[in-house]
Amino acid sequence: KQEVTQIPAALSVPEGENLVLNCSFTDSAIYNLQWFRQDPGKGLTSLLLIQSSQREQTSGRLNASLDKSSGRSTLYIAASQPGDSATYLCAVSTEKLVFGKGTKLTVNP
Amino acid sequence: GAGVSQSPRYKVAKRGQDVALRCDPISGHVSLFWYQQALGQGPEFLTYFQNEAQLDKSGLPSDRFFAERPEGSVSTLKIQRTQQEDSAVYLCASSFGSPASYEQYFGPGTRLTVT
Numbered sequence: 153k154q155e156v157t158q159i160p161a162a163l164s165v166p167e168g169e170n171l172v173l174n175c176s177f178t179d180s181a182i183y184n185l186q187w188f189r190q191d192p193g194k195g196l197t198s199l200l201l202i203q204s205s206q207r208e209q210t211s212g213r214l215n216a217s218l219d220k221s222s223g224r225s226t227l228y229i230a231a232s233q234p235g236d237s238a239t240y241l242c243a244v245s246t247e248k249l250v251f252g253k254g255t256k257l258t259v260n261p
Numbered sequence: 262g263a264g265v266s267q268s269p270r271y272k273v274a275k276r277g278q279d280v281a282l283r284c285d286p287i288s289g290h291v292s293l294f295w296y297q298q299a300l301g302q303g304p305e306f307l308t309y310f311q312n313e314a315q316l317d318k319s320g321l322p323s324d325r326f327f328a329e330r331p332e333g334s335v336s337t338l339k340i341q342r343t344q345q346e347d348s349a350v351y352l353c354a355s356s357f358g359s360p361a362s363y364e365q366y367f368g369p370g371t372r373l374t375v376t
Contacts, residue, residue: 156303165282183361195265196304196367197353203362247360248294248317251303 154179158242165232166260173255175242180220186249187216187227188241196241197221200227201240232259263340265368267353273374274343282338286355293336294365295328296352304352309360312335339343 165171166204175185182205188196200209200216202225209216215228229236239256243249266285286293292311296304297320304309306320321328322352325343330336340347350372354365 184364184366188367195369196354198364201364225323236299238322243303245360245365248309248320249296249304249354249365250306250308253303254300 154182154244154246154250156244156250156252157241158240158255160255161253162256162258164258164260167232167234169232169259170228170230171232171257171261173229173240173242173257175225175227175252177225177244177250179246180223182220182244182246183257184245185218185225186243186245187214187225190239190241190254191249199240217239229257232257234261265353265355265366267351267368267371269371270369270371271372272372273376276344276375279339279341280343280345282340282351282373283353284336284338284353285370286334286336286353287357287366289365290355290357291333292356292358292360292363293330294354294356294360294363295336295338296354297322298350298352298370300349307338307351340373343373345375346374348373 187199202218213230237256241254243251295307298304309317310330325341327339350370353368356363
């Protein structure tokens with residue numbers, strides 16, 4: 153059974169810092185991996201999708217990497233801003249998505 | 262429409278009542294998914310449709326849960342005889358094609374509270 157783990161569970165940083173969120177999964181037989189953002193009381197916003205054949209994807213200040221063989225992904229956020237404060241969820245796809253519990257990020261002004 | 266919409270956004274039900282949750286996917290999206298998110302947890306898969314065919318319902322927690330998508334567009338998740346442990350946010354997602362290749366877009370969710 154696929155299991156997804158996200159570390160750390162919570163992270164608090166000052167504005168302007170670069171940071172890395174980690175995601176690991178137990179079964180490397182995945183189609184793709186998605187990173188989502190969830191604001192309190194809201195649905196999920198897709199940030200980046202990495203196909204299993206890709207190594208990384210970039211969107212603005214966000215960069216996500218994927219090492220399928222070792223079952224790891226990282227989400228790098230450059231020059232963090234208070235508006236980045238949210239819970240970040242990692243999910244791997246084998247048709248259905250299997251999610252981690254998320255990392256709650258707080259960026260302090 | 263511009264995105265996935267869900268209704269109602271909030272539902273309070275007394276234990277034992279039946280509820281129906283609606284999902285309108287993005288127009289043209291073939292695949293539709295339902296997930297359940299308990300407080301402080303990541304979403305968990307319930308069921309998956311491709312057009313009107315329910316291809317996977319392995320995540321439905323009991324036979325009290327039933328989902329349909331009769332015309333391959335709007336979907337309804339029905340919960341019969343609700344229990345307190347059904348309290349959660351129910352999220353709907355859609356994708357253009359096979360989830361192997363296309364990202365899933367999520368609606369805002371329906372928060373169900375069973376009292």
